[in-house]
Every structure is written in structure tokens, then in C-alpha cells.
Amino acid sequence: MSGLEDLYREIILDHYKSPRNQGRLESPPATLEEGFNPLCGDEITVSVLLEDEIVTDVKIDGQGCSISKSSASLMSAAVKGKSLRQIATIVRTFKSMMSIPEDEAIPFVGPDDPSNASDPPILSEAEMGELIALQGVVKFPVRIKCATLAWNTFSLALKKAQDAKIAPSEAP
Amino acid sequence: MSGLEDLYREIILDHYKSPRNQGRLESPPATLEEGFNPLCGDEITVSVLLEDEIVTDVKIDGQGCSISKSSASLMSAAVKGKSLRQIATIVRTFKSMMSIPEDEAIPFVGPDDPSNASDPPILSEAEMGELIALQGVVKFPVRIKCATLAWNTFSLALKKAQDAKIAPSEAP
Amino acid sequence: MAQVSTTLTSSELTPTSAIRREDFPIFNEVEQKPFVYLDSASSSQRPLVVLEAMDRYYRSTHANVHRGVYRIAEEATALYERARTHLGNFIGAPDPSREIVFTKNATEAANLFVQGLGRRRLDATSTVLLTHLEHHANLVPWMILKEQLGFAIRYIPLTDDGRLDLSDLDQLLDGVSLVGVSLASNVLGTINPVAAIAERAHLAGALVFGDGAQFVPHNTTNVVELGIDALCITGHKMLGPTGIGALWARHELLEEMQPFLGGGEMIADVRLDGFTPNVIPYKFEAGTPPIAEAVGWECALSYLESIGMEKIRHHEVELTRYALSALEEGLGDAITIFGPRDPESRGAVISFELKEIHPHDVSQLLDQEGVCVRAGHHCAKPLMRQLGVAATARASLYLYNGHEDVDALVGALQKCQAFFR
Amino acid sequence: MAQVSTTLTSSELTPTSAIRREDFPIFNEVEQKPFVYLDSASSSQRPLVVLEAMDRYYRSTHANVHRGVYRIAEEATALYERARTHLGNFIGAPDPSREIVFTKNATEAANLFVQGLGRRRLDATSTVLLTHLEHHANLVPWMILKEQLGFAIRYIPLTDDGRLDLSDLDQLLDGVSLVGVSLASNVLGTINPVAAIAERAHLAGALVFGDGAQFVPHNTTNVVELGIDALCITGHKMLGPTGIGALWARHELLEEMQPFLGGGEMIADVRLDGFTPNVIPYKFEAGTPPIAEAVGWECALSYLESIGMEKIRHHEVELTRYALSALEEGLGDAITIFGPRDPESRGAVISFELKEIHPHDVSQLLDQEGVCVRAGHHCAKPLMRQLGVAATARASLYLYNGHEDVDALVGALQKCQAFFR
């Protein structure tokens, strides 16, 4: 099927057929967040375990199309074991691949963080690893929502985890 | 102004400039009815004096365009002094000139009256007199409502006059 | 207006070959080869005559309708009113010139009916009966009004093969004031027994609103024979333009209904302290109506009539029969087809699932083969939940489709399967 | 899309000659000679590029928007959303892609705003401030909601020369929650000082809804500079097709507003017991939107921009100046012109009365000379009562009109006078 290689690269098909980090983490200690793609009705649950500014575990649950599932799987592999700072750069990289405008701050890093600067650091193609497989999606505007579903849900889960950590000590 | 002769014939202009039977009758004994043309907002009041099945007097009051005013004036001249039966034929003649469908019964004659038959009597061109001047209106669909305003209002006034006469004796 | 030749060659009468596809410019002019359009249940394409009618209108006649005394305004008004009467006749309305209200689409028509009559007939003690297979257009307007008035909503359930389960209909109808039911489902294809429902609803003292968006484009429609009280339809699904739909309702009901949108044309008088509504149907047409769209839709009606709705229906039944068996033969266990199997009791709308392949992936891969099918919940989320799926893929056929389109679909689905294996 | 040349010869710059009338097919193709179109305030004509854009859309791209995965559905969606953003930019909306809701006309947009925000902000103790010169579109929706909620309506009165009398504005604003005011009157031409009104309204804690139907087609519009909170406009008065209009509102207000029409697209989810609305602006776009109409309107915006709104406004000011003096010179005492005399403070809409000749007779006789003017109450009955007339005749000018059209009007009015003398 010519023309589709961009969208359904081998890496994507691989992650779709054998998704990494499937399931749910126990909560607490993990944090769960649900995401919903109103365009198709697909739902996803992302569980995140944040320990000392490091995402030590992440799991994905739910239904979705091949793009959504493989994007979720690729994401989980990319962020697991990374620091918040590193993850911000990964998320920023993904967003720029999807041509998502830079006006939204990444929720789980402070507004002064370099990831939220006007010219934030993003990964080079060499540093991206398998993530680069997602770059074909941008040519299929309707499917961008599929690819971003897991990422947005993950970002919110991470923010939640962070707030839960901060809240007890910082509450007035 | 070529093409307009049909609409603004000499007779129409004459009745517009010197309308007959202007004003209002005292009520009672006369009956008044108001008419309203929603298309333009013009209003008309028709007064009718019905005595022994004869319309002994009729008067027209209100504002309107030349078509509406001349049609009202022509009507007043045509019906004054006529019997209900004669008037039904005149009204039927007017309606057929305006291409108004025959499905509406004339309110002021009984359903069994020949005027409400499937093939009711109408006046011949020779019998019409000045009324024939109105036949140009039908080519100007928007103006048909102007021409009919006075006629409809008159018909309702007549029905009212009739009901008022019948009511006292026929009331149960 | 619609200068459509009605001569047919015998080959065109073969049931599964398209009816005059050549009348539809998009099949030549789209920048995509091949172009297999199987999404007419979302929106149809339109024949050249319809595009020409609108273009001619704008180029020679356009003026705002009503109240205009000058010639082109009178002509525009006459064309607009002719479209109204024609549409009324097309669906067998008893009083065609007074019973059609033009709206922007079927959805607005449904909202107009629900708000207009619902506010007269419903209160917190009332019950409305809908079905599990309704399009959101025949669900959400009721839910919005329910939030305002507080009545109850009940639903007619479905049988396993996707038909309305009428076994408890009389109980369901007990105490019901208004029934909303689609004439044909946009997901399952099911043609609902609306005449029978209407008869029993009327016996129970309820009025019936029919959603005709998917039925009227494909079948001879007669609202009197159906015995319904109101109907919504939409132009773009029946060869007409976007931007126009209509409500039909019995004129007594239109008289009874509250005005909905307020503005110009729908009034007889406005004072600083209030207004008097206009006569029907104008009472419901606030503001400048879709004039060119009415002209285009009327031309589409003429075109459909010139072919004949029976012939279109016959074509679709045969094509659906062909498609159902071609899909099963070509894909076997890998495909699940929803809805009734008997082509006589359904429209040419085929929803399906390909085993373990998400409908959006199906649609995406089909697009690469030039095959356009829709994937999603088709604005029928409650039905999706009944079917136990988040979405389906849906192929829908119309008069310009033929067996070669079905073959292309089957071939593309096979490739799709191979791709994800 | 709109391939419009912007080269102008110096003769075209003469203020009172039409701006590229040759772009508008109707002036050649109408079956009526002469054809002097002076009714653009009712509905404008459209340039060829607009008709071509819609035709091309139907011939090459049409599919239903949203949710479609296949190419032409994506393209149709992209065109539709591009129109939205373009329109937002055209009126200076701060968040163009989220703040424009497409409707069927300006009237629906007004109803949507009034019901959507009114139901959040108004109750029996509230007051709404309108004016004596509003079109029914900015009166009746408020009256319908008033019947449902029971608030009070006040009106800004007029001065003798047909302007809003703002001398008591602060008192009038006392306790007011929402203000509805037209940017320009469709009868008197008056351009209202909306920026000043908005400033004082905001100080008094009220929000301002502007009716831009007559202003936006003829002037540079910037909602931020005007300081208003919401605006309704309509496509067919600004070289676009019938069947489309729009509401702009600040996005916080759109978020706050209740959904109005229910159905497909406007929901995020539907369950049997209720629904969750979609995000803005989709929350307000129920059912299939006017897609081809959006494509046509967008092309009209490009066409207007290619000429320049300042240039159009300048042309109209000069032409109005010419018309006002030509009418007075040509008809003297026999004519009464309503509205402000200063062309800088009014639009090119000229309502008048010919002594002792009914406006409908004027319009009828003018039609015989090929001159199209509207006669009637112009959907502004309260204003008619203020003016003490049942109706007026109204000539309205646009970019395709020139001084020869004004001359034809004056000549025809003279004949009309002679005819009835």
C-alpha cells in the first residue's frame, strides 16, 4: 500500500502489535489519569509512578487505533526511567513533530523551566530513537489527535503526581 | 412608463386620487372591521351597514398604496346598495380575477348558496364595470395582497354584521 | 429547470451498475484516482444540473425573498416558494405550500420540532419515547428540552439483528406524549416499521416525529401513508446542497407550535413590548432563508423524480445484496457486519468491523486505495454502546455506486487485513 | 483561492464610479435591461470568483466535514476551518479559530447568543438595553427569551436626525446586564458609536452584543477596538452565499454559554441519560454545517480584502454624498430623506419617502425603470413607528454601484412623481 509507509512504519506496526508497558499500576502509590478522544470515542488510562523526580514506571491501558496504541507504547518506552527535565524535552520534541503550537506550557515543569522557554531544547533526530517513527503522522491531520492522546494524558497524570507530592508540604 | 398600464390603469389612478366612500360609519348601527397587510404593515377599516340583506352603506378608512386604496374604492362603489347574493357574485368575480383558489367559502353566504358551489356564478366582463381595471394586478403577485385587503376585510365585516343580526334570535 | 433526460439504455438497468454516474462531475474532477465514494450516508454528491441551477440563480436572479416588489425579488420569491411546494409534494404532504419549514439541516428541523411542540405538549409529568438506534439529532434536542422541562425519556430497545424490538411497544407507549423514531438507521441500515409504530402510538394518544434524513433520499416517501405527524430531512444527503434542511409537520401542529428562532420574516408585527408571529410556515423561518440552496434542492428533487425513487430503491437493494455477500465471501470470519441481513428491510448503509483492526485504521488504509468510507460513532453513541463497540467502519451506497465500487471495497479490505497481519 | 487582480486604473479611483462591476456576472446575465441594483442592504450580489469557489468545491472536494479520515473529507474539513479562521481574522477576533460559530444567517447567530448567554446571565430581576433602531433580529430573540425568563427591556431613544440619543445613557445602563445594539442601521444608515457605548456599558457592568449585519460588509471591523463582547454577521450581505452567517463572541463567553441546538458534532458524548457538550466552537454547531457556503464566504472575504475595506468605505461615502445631494436637487420638497445627512457618519443606505406616494408604489414604478429598491418596514417596525410611517422606500449602495445608478434612481423617481401627479 504505497504512500502509507510514513504513517504505518515498521516501528509503529511493531509497537501496535506488541505494545510495551501495558496495564495499570496500583494507585496509590501510582497516579492514574484517563484520556478521551472525542473524535472517535477511544479512551486511554495512563498510570505513572513518580519517585524523586524520576518516572520509575508507566503503564498504558485502553482501546484505540494503531496510531494511538503505538504512540502510547513508544511514549511509555521513551519516558520510563527518565527525569522530569528529560521528559519535558521528550514531550516538547513530540509536540514539535506534531506541529502543535508552542503556546501551551508543559504542565509538569515550572513556567521558568527551559522547556517552557520561547526556544526550548528538543531532541535531535539522532537522540530521538524510535520516536522518529511518529513523524509521518503530521501529514494526516485527523490522526494527530490519535497520536497525542497518550502524551496529553501522560502529561496530566504526571502533573497530578507532582501536585500530590507537593500538596501535603506546601498547603497553607 | 411602459408595461405598467395594466397595473395602473386610468380607472385605478382615478379611484386612488379621488377615492369613493371614504371614512367611517357610526357603529352601531354599522359594523366595523379592521384589516392588516402584514407584508407592508398597511391597515384598513371597513364599515358596513346591512339592512334587510342589502348593504345600504359602506365606508373605507386607513392607509395603503394606490392598489389597495383604489381597490377599496372600486369595491365600495361596486357593493353599495347591493344584496348579499349580488355581493357574493361580485366577490367571487374579484377572487377569480386575482386567481385566488376556490377552496375558501365566502363567509357571508351559506355553504349551500350558489356562490359557494363548485361552479359559482361570476360576472361577465360586460357586467363588471370599472372593476375590470383590477385585472392587471394578478401579474404582480406581491401586489395581490394589496388588492385583496379591502375585499377580505369587507367580507369579514359583512359576516360580522350578519352574525349580529342572527345572534339575538338564534342564540340557544 | 432540471433538464434531465429520462431515456435509459438497457445496460443501465442491470441492477448493480451505477445509475448515470456521468451526471456527477466529482467522479471526473476530483484529484484522486481511483475515487470510490462510499460515504453518501454522511453526504451525497450532486449532479451537474443541481450545481448549474444554483449558479444560474446567483447569476441571473438573486435578491432577497419576500416583500420585494421589483422583478428579480419576485422571481427569487417564486423560486423559493416553488421549492417549498415541490418538497412538500415529494414527501406527500397534504398541504405542501404551508407545511414545509426550511431550516439549515435536519438537525435544526429536529430542534425546531422538539422545542416548538415540546414546549406546548410536555411538562415534568410527561414521557417521550425514543429508540436505541437514533442519531444524536433525534436524541440531544430532547435531552436539552428535558433539562428545561424535566420530563422522562424511554427507549425502544433493539433485537440482536439490529431491529427495533417492538414486543413491549404498548407498555412502552403507556403515558407517552411524543415519539421520536428514525425512518432508517444511519448505522445499521435498518428500515424501521414506522407506519406500524405510528398506528400504535396514535392509539396510545402519542404523536410521532420521524427522522427521515436517511430514508427520504433513497425511498418513495409519503407522510400520510406512514401516518406520522412530523418529519425532518436534509438536502445534502439527497443530491442537494449543504446549508438546507426542512421540517414537515401537519399544519395544525405547526399552528400549535411555539415560534423558535426570532427575527425578520417570522413576525407579523413587532412592538416595543412584544411581537405577533407570522402565519405558518413563515412563523418558523427567521432571517434570510437559504434561497440558492432551496433552488438547488428543488433541482435535486426533479432529478431524483426523473429517475424515479422506486428505481433508486431497487438499485440499492440489489447492490446491497451483492455487497453483503461479496463482503462475507471476500473476508469470511474476519468481518462482522452489523444490522439486518435481508436487503429488503434495510438501506444501503453497511457498518462493519474488521477483526482486530480499528475502524479508523480501516478507513485510513482504504483511503490509500481510493475507497472513501467513514469510521467512527456516526453520531449514534448510545447505539455504539449497544453494539459493544467504540466505533464502526461504514460503507454507504447511492445511485451513482455500482458493483465495481463494492469490488473495490472488498479488495481494499483484503489488503488492509494483509497489512496488519 | 480568490484570484483577484488588484491593479486599478485611475478612472476606477474616481470615487463615484463602481469598483469592478465587471466582476459580478449578474450585471451581464440578468434578463432585464437596464438593471440598477440598489438593494444590497437586503442582499448583495456576488463576484464570479465566489460562485466558482463553491462550484469547484462541489465538483472536486465535497464530503462531510469532521471525523472523516479519507482525503476529500480532510480537505473539506480544512477548507471549512480555514474559512472560520479567515472570518475571525477579518473581524479582528483575538482567537479566530475558536471564536467563530457558523450559523445559517445573522438572525440565528443573534438567537444563539441571546439564548446561550441570556439563559446564564438573565433572570426575572435583570434588565436588557436595546435601541429604537434595531432590526427585528436584535429585538425578537430578546422578546422570546423575555417571555421565558421575565426580565425587563429598555430602549435607547433616537434624536430627530436618526441617531442614538445617548444623553441619558448612564441612567439607561443602570442595572443592565446585556446591551444589544446594531453597528449600523439598515434603515437610516446611521453608524452607531458602539465603541463609546461599549465602554460605558462595561463600566456599568454590562456586556455588549453588536449586530454587525449592515456594518461589517462595508467597513473595516475590529471587535477588539470596538470593545464589544459578541457580534452577529451574515454572508449574503457581503458578497457571500445565502445560507451562512456567524456569531463571534469572546471565547470565555462561548465557554459560558449554554448549548442551543442539539445534535451531531456539538457533543463530546451522548449517553441515554444525557450528553456532554463538545469544546467551542463546535459546541454550537449542531448537524452538518454550511460547508460549501463557508468556502464561498471565505472567497468573498478574500475578494473584499483584495480591494480593501477602506477603499470600499471611501467609495460608499463619496457615492452617498453624491446621492444625498442628487436626490435633494432632483426632487426638492417632494422627497423626505430619513437619517443623518453627514455621509461620514452613515452607511450607504438611504431611506426616503416621496410625498403622497406610497413606498410600494414607488418601488413598483422604479422597477419599471429597472431600478431595484426595497419598500416596506425593513424588519424594523418599532423604528417605523418612531419615524411615524408604515414603510419607507430604501436605496442601498455597494461597491458595484456608481453615480450612474444614482442618476437612474433620481430620474426614475422624477418619472414616478409625474405619473402620480
Ligand SMILES: Cc1ncc(COP(=O)(O)O)c(C=O)c1O
Ligand atoms: C441590521 C440587520 N440585522 C440583522 C439582519 C438579519 O440578517 P439575516 O437575514 O441574514 O439573518 C439584517 C438583514 O436583514 C439587518 O439589516
Ligand SMILES: Cc1ncc(COP(=O)(O)O)c(C=O)c1O
Ligand atoms: C439519521 C440521521 N438523522 C439526522 C441527521 C442529521 O442531518 P444533518 O447533519 O444534515 O442535520 C443525520 C445525518 O448525519 C442522520 O443520519
Ligand code: FES
Ligand atoms: S481513532 Fe481513536 S485514537 Fe485513533
Ligand code: FES
Ligand atoms: S403596499 Fe400595503 S397595501 Fe399595498
